[in-house]
Each structure stands twice: as C-alpha cells, then as structure tokens.
Amino acid sequence: MFSTIKSFLEDRRDQSLEDLKQFLRFESVSADSNCLEVMKQTAGFVRDRLAAAGLKTEIHPTAGHPIVTGEWHGAAGAPTVLVYGHYDVQPPDPLELWTSPPFEPEVRDGKIYARGATDDKGQMLTHVLSVEAWLKTTGKLPVNVIFVIEGEEEVGSNNLDLFLAEKKEEYACDIAVVSDTSMYSPELPAITYGLRGILACEVTLTGPNRDLHSGVFGGAVANPINILTKMLGSLQDDNGKVLIPGFYDDVLELSDEEKKQFAQLPFDEAEFMNNLGINAVQGEAGYSTTQRRWARPTFDINGIFGGYSGEGPKTIIPSTATAKITCRLVPNQNAAQLTATLKSHLESICPASVTMEFADFHGCEGIFFNTSGPYFQAASQAIHHAFGTEPVFIREGGSIPVVATFQEIFGVETLLLGWGLNSDNLHGPNEHFLLENFYRGTLASAKLWEELAP
Numbered sequence: 001m002f003s004t005i006k007s008f009l010e011d012r013r014d015q016s017l018e019d020l021k022q023f024l025r026f027e028s029v030s031a032d033s034n035c036l037e038v039m040k041q042t043a044g045f046v047r048d049r050l051a052a053a054g055l056k057t058e059i060h061p062t063a064g065h066p067i068v069t070g071e072w073h074g075a076a077g078a079p080t081v082l083v084y085g086h087y088d089v090q091p092p093d094p095l096e097l098w099t100s101p102p103f104e105p106e107v108r109d110g111k112i113y114a115r116g117a118t119d120d121k122g123q124m125l126t127h128v129l130s131v132e133a134w135l136k137t138t139g140k141l142p143v144n145v146i147f148v149i150e151g152e153e154e155v156g157s158n159n160l161d162l163f164l165a166e167k168k169e170e171y172a173c174d175i176a177v178v179s180d181t182s183m184y185s186p187e188l189p190a191i192t193y194g195l196r197g198i199l200a201c202e203v204t205l206t207g208p209n210r211d212l213h214s215g216v217f218g219g220a221v222a223n224p225i226n227i228l229t230k231m232l233g234s235l236q237d238d239n240g241k242v243l244i245p246g247f248y249d250d251v252l253e254l255s256d257e258e259k260k261q262f263a264q265l266p267f268d269e270a271e272f273m274n275n276l277g278i279n280a281v282q283g284e285a286g287y288s289t290t291q292r293r294w295a296r297p298t299f300d301i302n303g304i305f306g307g308y309s310g311e312g313p314k315t316i317i318p319s320t321a322t323a324k325i326t327c328r329l330v331p332n333q334n335a336a337q338l339t340a341t342l343k344s345h346l347e348s349i350c351p352a353s354v355t356m357e358f359a360d361f362h363g364c365e366g367i368f369f370n371t372s373g374p375y376f377q378a379a380s381q382a383i384h385h386a387f388g389t390e391p392v393f394i395r396e397g398g399s400i401p402v403v404a405t406f407q408e409i410f411g412v413e414t415l416l417l418g419w420g421l422n423s424d425n426l427h428g429p430n431e432h433f434l435l436e437n438f439y440r441g442t443l444a445s446a447k448l449w450e451e452l453a454p
C-alpha cells in the first residue's frame with residue numbers, strides 16, 4: 001500500500017515543484033504593512049491548496065494576518081495530529097545581494113531559490129503534499145489531522161496564541177508536527193527536541209529636543225547614543241555572561257549526558273569559522289560552540305541607530321538613540337518576567353539627563369522534550385525510511401513560539417522534523433531549499449502518518 005503512495009509522490013514531483021513555485025511568488029512579508037493585501041491572497045492560496053489535498057478548510061481572520069486551517073477526522077481511534085507551518089516570510093533585504101529576485105523562484109543546481117523556500121513555505125508544503133497523496137490514492141489517512149498555518153510567525157505569533165486558546169477543546173490532539181528547523185548536516189537528518197525561547201524589545205533614549213551643534217553644546221548636554229551604548233555595554237561582562245539581574249536563575253543546565261551527546265556529533269570548528277568568514281568564535285566562557293548555540297541564553301543588539309549615518313562627518317549631539325534587542329532564552333526562563341526585569345534594570349541605570357522609552361515586541365519560552373516516547377520513535381522510523389539514515393536527536397538555537405503554546409494549551413509535545421539545512425540562508429539573501437530534501441521530506445511525512453497510527 002505504501003508503495004502506491006510513494007509512486008504517486010514520485011509521479012507528481014514536477015507538479016509539486018510548480019505548487020511550491022506558485023506559493024513562493026507571494027510576497028508575504030508579515031512585518032511589512034504594505035503586504036496586508038498579499039498576506040490575504042497568500043492565505044487564500046494556502047486554503048485552496050489544503051482544500052485540493054482533500055481537507056475541510058477555513059480562513060480565520062485575526063487582529064493581524066489570517067490563520068488557515070484544514071482538517072480531516074476520518075481515522076476513528078487513531079491519534080489526532082496538529083500540523084503547524086507559517087506562510088509569512090522575513091523581509092528580503094538586502095535586495096542587491098540576491099542572484100535572482102526573492103519572489104521569482106528559480107531552480108539552480110538542484111536548489112530552489114526564493115525568500116521562504118526553506119523557511120517555511122517549502123518545508124510546510126511537504127505535509128500538505130503527503131496528506132494529499134494518502135487521500136487521493138487510498139481515500140483516507142492513518143491518523144486524524146488538523147493543519148494550522150499562520151501568517152505571523154516571523155513577528156512573534158501574538159495572535160495565534162489567542163486563537164489556539166479559543167480552540168482548546170476543538171483542536172484537542174495527541175501530538176504536533178512542525179517542519180521549520182534544520183537537518184544536522186546534509187548527510188545527517190535530525191529530530192529537534194529543544195529550541196531556545198526569545199524576548200524582543202526596543203529601547204529609545206531621548207536627550208535634547210533636537211539635534212544640537214556638538215561644539216556649541218557638546219560636553220554640557222547628554223548624548224543619547226553615548227549613554228545608550230554605555231548602558232547596553234554594561235549588560236555583558238568579558239566572559240560573555242549576561243548581567244541582567246537574575247538572568248541565569250531559572251536556566252536549565254545541560255546534563256553531563258547531554259554534553260556528551262553534543263560532543264559526539266560531528267563538528268569541525270575550523271570549517272564553521274571559515275564558512276562564516278570569522279577568525280575566532282566567541283561566547284560564554286566554559287561552553288562549547290554547540291552548547292552556546294543550542295543551550296545557553298544570549299543578549300544581542302540587533303540594530304542601533306540615531307544621529308547621523310550619512311556620508312562624511314556631521315558634528316552633532318543627536319536628539320535620540322534607539323536599540324533593538326533580543327535575548328535568546330533556554331528552557332525554564334520566563335520571557336515576560338525577564339522582559340520586565342530588563343526594562344526595570346535599564347530604567348535603574350538610565351541617567352536623569354535622558355528619558356527612556358521601552359517597547360516590548362514579543363517573547364516565548366524555550367522548549368525541551370523527552371525523546372523516549374513512541375511518537376519520537378515513529379518519527380525516527382519515518383525519517384529513516386525516506387532519508388536512508390537514522391536521524392540524530394539535537395537541540396537548535398532558533399525559536400518557534402507556538403511550540404511552547406502547544407504544550408501549554410493542548411499538553412502535547414511537538415515533533416520538530418527539519419528538512420532544511422543551516423546553509424539554506426534562511427532570513428538572508430539567496431535563501432534556498434534543496435529539492436532533494438523537499439522530496440525526501442514529503443516522503444518522510446507520508447510515512448510518518450502510517451508510523452503514528454496504532
């Protein structure tokens with residue numbers, strides 16, 4: 001029976017690629033207010049594609065971008081699987097660094113290039129295609145499915161949490177499945193059992209009510225950029241420790257067992273550095289690069305601006321300075337609580353010569369799953385079948401806000417089955433997705449439904 005599904009998928013490869021191309025042509029940048037209309041059209045495309053696959057679909061408007069759902073409940077007695085993905089993408093900038101335009105998908109060297117190719121349109125589509133293969137060849141699925149595809153992941157999923165809270169009973173499920181992470185390497189597929197959380201905020205300092213001549217006023221009036229850099233500089237010591245009060249209090253420390261598992265994964269630090277064009281790695285003293293990336297919290301300034309940034313010099317005391325900040329969090333750290341701590345700490349060290357404003361953008365908790373249960377074993381089997389290699393269990397450093405929400409609202413764990421690669425340039429220019437992984441991911445997904453059935 002499974003061979004019929006496999007042939008169906010193989011026969012449809014060209015059509016599947018066309019579907020993906022069509023999906024990638026939508027400029028669905030959730031952060032960009034000019035994309036409101038396109039976001040609706042993209043949601044419409046997702047709805048139509050889910051319906052064509054044989055699911056009962058609905059578009060749910062939110063205060064932000066719409067959520068699309070698709071359901072099939074014909075497998076009495078079998079588990080119900082919540083499948084999540086996101087149709088929104090990151091802004092494509094800087095445009096000049098793209099070889100082909102970000103919203104005109106192009107295949108080169110067995111890879112499809114476009115914004116969203118791997119994050120998350122290509123990965124998400126694998127599950128739609130696999131469900132379609134089952135329904136069109138056998139008329140049924142081995143499990144019940146609820147697809148929830150949102151358009152606000154890249155801006156923090158704030159409206160999705162509200163939506164899911166309302167659906168607590170209706171969407172009761174046994175396990176969630178998300179393909180929005182990465183394989184460990186091109187040769188080594190992975191199941192991700194831990195992700196970092198995040199807090200994202202913005203701080204603005206205002207000094208004088210206008211830019212001032214730095215000769216006439218300099219030395220006597222506060223310079224908000226000087227002050228902001230000093231304040232933010234004080235939040236990290238020379239050993240890479242974050243100095244926000246209580247920052248490490250709740251951190252889930254790595255067990256010796258886990259440290260050993262990390263160390264057993266193939267990792268070439270010289271190649272890692274070479275690939276990034278850096279001469280040395282840097283981070284919290286006493287931790288390896290892998291430990292720092294997957295299991296330690298961070299403090300990062302994502303952007304800092306104010307004053308003059310045009311050509312040549314300009315002698316001013318700027319009126320304002322702003323910094324965009326994110327902290328990656330690890331399991332057991334609380335995003336809302338640490339955001340409040342960060343805010344009050346900054347207020348406490350902010351001098352009277354400037355005023356401070358603080359904007360809380362979004363936050364989510366890190367997650368960590370025990371991989372010994374039957375669902376993780378089922379996923380491992382499915383991946384082995386499609387990739388010819390047993391997956392490794394890894395953690396990753398990125399964040400997917402809804403995963404903690406699934407645990408909180410439905411009490412379920414999430415199978416994070418990544419078909420992407422760290423080299424896919426997600427969030428960067430020339431984002432791409434290896435077509436081989438698109439097809440193998442689809443096959444693994446098709447197999448997973450069978451493996452998850454009793």
Ligand code: BES
Nearest residue numbers: 119153154155156180181182396398399
């Ligand atoms: N798919 C990524 C998260 C990811 C990437 C996890 C690679 C593991 C490996 C997701 O779309 C993403 O970019 N998330 C944001 C979080 C968000 C709240 C803005 C992130 O991690 O920056």
Ligand code: MN
Nearest residue numbers: 119120153180
């Ligand atoms: Mn993603």
Ligand code: MN
Nearest residue numbers: 090119154427
């Ligand atoms: Mn992303």
